[in-house]
Amino acid sequence: MTTAIEPTKKHRIDFIKIRVRRQDGPGKKPYWELHKLPYEPELNVISILQMIAAQATTSDGKKVAPVTWDCGCLEEVCGACTMVINGKVRQSCSALVDRLLEDNPDEIVLEPMRKFPVLRDLMVDRQRLFHALKRVEAWVPVDGYYDMGPGDKQSREAQESNYPLSQCMSCGCCVDACPQYLKIEVARLDGESDEAFEKRKLAEYEAGFVGPHAISQAILFNNNPTGKVLEGERLDALSGEGGIQICGNAQNCVAVCPKEIPLTTSIARAGRATTLHVIKQWFEK
Amino acid sequence: MSEHRVVVIGGGLAGLASAMKLAELGVKVDLISLTPVKRSHSVCAQGGINSVNDSTRQLGDDEWKHLDDTVYGGDFLNHQPPVKEMAYWAPKVIDLMDRLGVTFNRTGEGFLDHRRFGGTLYKRTAFAGATTGQQLLYALDEQVRRWESEGMIKKYEFWDFLNPIVDETGRCRGAVAQDMVSMEIRAFPADAVVVATGGCGLVYGRSTMSVFCTGSAASRCFQSGAKYANGECIQVHPTAIPGSDKLRLMSESARGEGGRVWVPRKAQDPRPPMEIPENERYYFLEERYPAYGNLVPRDIATREIFDICVNDGLSVDPDKMCVYLDLTHIPRAELDRKLGGILEIYEKFQGVDPRDEPMRIFPAVHYSMGGLWADYVKSAEGGLESGAPENHMTNIEGLYAIGECDYHYHGANRLGANSLLSCIFTGLFTGPSILNYANNQKSGSNDVAPEVLSAAVAKEQKRHDDLLTGNPGSDENPYLIHQELGNLMTRVATVVRRNDQLADAIEKVKELHERAMKVNLSDSGSWTNQNVIFAKALQDMFPLAKTILQGALLRDECRGAHYKPDFEKPSLTAEDPAERRRQAEVWCDEFEANNERFLKSTIAGWNHDTQMPDITYEDVDTSLIPPRPRLYGLVGAEEIEEVWNERARAKAEG
Ligand SMILES: Cc1cc2nc3c(=O)[nH]c(=O)nc-3n(C[C@H](O)[C@H](O)[C@H](O)COP(=O)(O)OP(=O)(O)OC[C@H]3O[C@@H](n4cnc5c(N)ncnc54)[C@H](O)[C@@H]3O)c2cc1C
Ligand code: SF4
Ligand code: SF4
Ligand code: FES
Numbered sequence: 001m002t003t004a005i006e007p008t009k010k011h012r013i014d015f016i017k018i019r020v021r022r023q024d025g026p027g028k029k030p031y032w033e034l035h036k037l038p039y040e041p042e043l044n045v046i047s048i049l050q051m052i053a054a055q056a057t058t059s060d061g062k063k064v065a066p067v068t069w070d071c072g073c074l075e076e077v078c079g080a081c082t083m084v085i086n087g088k089v090r091q092s093c094s095a096l097v098d099r100l101l102e103d104n105p106d107e108i109v110l111e112p113m114r115k116f117p118v119l120r121d122l123m124v125d126r127q128r129l130f131h132a133l134k135r136v137e138a139w140v141p142v143d144g145y146y147d148m149g150p151g152d153k154q155s156r157e158a159q160e161s162n163y164p165l166s167q168c169m170s171c172g173c174c175v176d177a178c179p180q181y182l183k184i185e186v187a188r189l190d191g192e193s194d195e196a197f198e199k200r201k202l203a204e205y206e207a208g209f210v211g212p213h214a215i216s217q218a219i220l221f222n223n224n225p226t227g228k229v230l231e232g233e234r235l236d237a238l239s240g241e242g243g244i245q246i247c248g249n250a251q252n253c254v255a256v257c258p259k260e261i262p263l264t265t266s267i268a269r270a271g272r273a274t275t276l277h278v279i280k281q282w283f284e285k
Numbered sequence: 286m287s288e289h290r291v292v293v294i295g296g297g298l299a300g301l302a303s304a305m306k307l308a309e310l311g312v313k314v315d316l317i318s319l320t321p322v323k324r325s326h327s328v329c330a331q332g333g334i335n336s337v338n339d340s341t342r343q344l345g346d347d348e349w350k351h352l353d354d355t356v357y358g359g360d361f362l363n364h365q366p367p368v369k370e371m372a373y374w375a376p377k378v379i380d381l382m383d384r385l386g387v388t389f390n391r392t393g394e395g396f397l398d399h400r401r402f403g404g405t406l407y408k409r410t411a412f413a414g415a416t417t418g419q420q421l422l423y424a425l426d427e428q429v430r431r432w433e434s435e436g437m438i439k440k441y442e443f444w445d446f447l448n449p450i451v452d453e454t455g456r457c458r459g460a461v462a463q464d465m466v467s468m469e470i471r472a473f474p475a476d477a478v479v480v481a482t483g484g485c486g487l488v489y490g491r492s493t494m495s496v497f498c499t500g501s502a503a504s505r506c507f508q509s510g511a512k513y514a515n516g517e518c519i520q521v522h523p524t525a526i527p528g529s530d531k532l533r534l535m536s537e538s539a540r541g542e543g544g545r546v547w548v549p550r551k552a553q554d555p556r557p558p559m560e561i562p563e564n565e566r567y568y569f570l571e572e573r574y575p576a577y578g579n580l581v582p583r584d585i586a587t588r589e590i591f592d593i594c595v596n597d598g599l600s601v602d603p604d605k606m607c608v609y610l611d612l613t614h615i616p617r618a619e620l621d622r623k624l625g626g627i628l629e630i631y632e633k634f635q636g637v638d639p640r641d642e643p644m645r646i647f648p649a650v651h652y653s654m655g656g657l658w659a660d661y662v663k664s665a666e667g668g669l670e671s672g673a674p675e676n677h678m679t680n681i682e683g684l685y686a687i688g689e690c691d692y693h694y695h696g697a698n699r700l701g702a703n704s705l706l707s708c709i710f711t712g713l714f715t716g717p718s719i720l721n722y723a724n725n726q727k728s729g730s731n732d733v734a735p736e737v738l739s740a741a742v743a744k745e746q747k748r749h750d751d752l753l754t755g756n757p758g759s760d761e762n763p764y765l766i767h768q769e770l771g772n773l774m775t776r777v778a779t780v781v782r783r784n785d786q787l788a789d790a791i792e793k794v795k796e797l798h799e800r801a802m803k804v805n806l807s808d809s810g811s812w813t814n815q816n817v818i819f820a821k822a823l824q825d826m827f828p829l830a831k832t833i834l835q836g837a838l839l840r841d842e843c844r845g846a847h848y849k850p851d852f853e854k855p856s857l858t859a860e861d862p863a864e865r866r867r868q869a870e871v872w873c874d875e876f877e878a879n880n881e882r883f884l885k886s887t888i889a890g891w892n893h894d895t896q897m898p899d900i901t902y903e904d905v906d907t908s909l910i911p912p913r914p915r916l917y918g919l920v921g922a923e924e925i926e927e928v929w930n931e932r933a934r935a936k937a938e939g
Contacts, residue, residue, distance in 0.1 A: 054764035056807035065808035074531040078324040120813040139427035151383035153395035
């Protein structure tokens, strides 16, 4: 599938080489494929994948199915397009080709995220990431959606510390980089119904680590004047199975978060709060 | 009361607001979306959301003025009763979003902070940093997740809506959708279906919109018999960052916070922008529109920027058309606090810090004012009748349209920060209407005839299978056809429109459409096949593209974003006051005659035989605020206004 780099092209870039780790479906064997595109300035990895889709031919002229991947906003606010680029987990829309070539003029290597089941090629199933938000009840439990006047007054300081947390776009970079977040892939059993499969899968997800993004969301909603009402439930979730005790404080998460969310600060706050919560529960027993 | 089930298509602001409101009313919801709803296009909105507020009120603002600004900005093509209802709901919508935990920016004392947006003189816009849409969407996403864990809402993410299911009586009984992972096609029976699928920017290839904004869902409803209104009203945003995959928006809030648009007075002045002295800069918006300055409505800003580059040849860059949008005079700390997010976008994608150097920007397709036609019931107060089942129902009974894919609120030009409002408002407001509709029906989601469901699925399965195997010899590539369509539409149906070009484009689009129906797919697999999903979306772009072009061709006038220089009303030329007065009279006569003819919604119905839209016109409800000329920047505006006001007074008295 792959070909060697042509030595003459090494110094003067006329072509961009893109090596893609492909996989035809869950449980299938991954393989590498090399694509070659004429160089243009100001490309990003999405425009490259679009060109590959349009051309659908590998560097050695073989017709192949276009590479499957996920994207949405193309401006790094939706979180859809996350993948591993030259070994680093990040958004492909904001991965500028000229920058990537500065670091490695030979080729750009694209791989799917490592902690989620691959659906096909660069597309993964991140349901577990969203499910974690249910585990920590990441919402404000308002009475209803009728007009009840404004919410509480809030200081500018409070807004300025909560706003960064509320920018989490569920991209999954943090969990991909976290050594404690282990991949969970549940295969459907023969003859298993949709419902039974879903139930079994979610149960496995619930036993796994919630992840730094969810811990940070728990802190965000515990900070909210109304969201606080569920503080106890959130701390229960964080002190239970798959909770905050799994975090080894490796700080990889905060280093890769594209929104620069202070995850380790949230984790530290959540750590203190859960400790107190557990002690309090102990005394109340 | 038996249990009700509603299918909501789309989980942007409108779809999520609808789903959570319906759940609150006890209705079960199946929520279908191309993407996890949290990633919907609404996340892209940067600037903010409008409502009258306590401070603007004390400066003389009220809901009526919000209504007035909206319809004046929209050049009176808006339906006034729904706009009125929206303006009166706006403060309540903001309060609710505040209660749901949106991290709106705050004043020193802890109240919501506001900024000013285009087309108004009041600071009505609440905002959360420069990611207001993201913050609003997340708040609704969280509520929907809450209902999901209570079993009231079930999400179907990575599902493509293929068609409404319409029974033999013409009533919508559910939807057919396809799992984009397993490729399974199935029917979702329902009491009612709500389409909240956003705009259609991808018809133009590149725009400021997300890749999901193909318009495919609206087009599928259109092809199933729903009417489409004001298709030609497409907003081109004045300030975007030109890019090869997307034209990234630079929010109007950059101007709201004091950003100034300029070009060097000397064409293609080679000096770096910061070395060009003040007196050699042409702040053309400020000079031409002293009252509004850089905050003129979007259509005007767009045309001026286009004009300065195309006609005056003053583009900053000789190879690429663009002008400067300058924030460098504003302190860094303030920029970071108020505009951090959007400035990061520029920095990230252009590699230049806009705090140090003016940004280079150019207009880009941004918003679809038009959309699926839908009904409403006017209340005695001139707003909407709350709970009336007809509110936002399309001409297909039981099929509703809300959010960007409806057509009532923004006329021929949308005001900034009004769309997030119309999306949330329509989602919340229609909840009781849909429930009442469902309650009035004798049959519902449980008793749709099985053959109706299976026929609907079989039809889509056939389309799918035919696409995979149908055109073995053809070398038509869907991605390349999409590029051709986009380039063509961008050239003829954006800022400036000319009849010869439009007529010519219609012929070309017909050809492209035929070619698109014969695409040969490079992926014929039956697992997560994005190729076939895209091919369907592409094919379904053509009915909308044709509707946009045909609507534009037939609308021989200038209105809002729809600008035809051949039909532009001239400025007054006479110096002599009496003659000038006479010209103003003639101007007003012509204005009235033109409204008589064109102050109408363009209504398209899809004709399967001709593969073209059939176009008719419908009156616009302007009963609350009589239409008046929009005179931004016209020479003789004062005299025209005088004549106009005299006539309006005479009418009111007479
Ligand atoms: C860059 C940008 C900035 C903006 N800034 C502002 C602003 O500051 N203020 C303002 O008021 N407005 C702003 N707007 C406009 C505003 O963001 C949009 O009009 C609004 O978010 C649309 O919301 P919606 O709910 O109608 O649709 P969307 O948010 O577009 O959601 C559409 C939903 O439909 C789904 N969908 C689409 N097709 C299908 C299909 N075939 N099958 C299944 N699901 C489908 C999608 O998955 C998605 O969930 C901005 C727009 C852009 C492009
Ligand atoms: S700090 Fe905790 S959550 Fe973050 S990467 Fe390390 S182990 Fe994972
Ligand atoms: S915390 Fe950061 S890295 Fe993690 S999901 Fe959120 S945005 Fe992505
Ligand atoms: S496409 Fe949305 S983050 Fe990249």
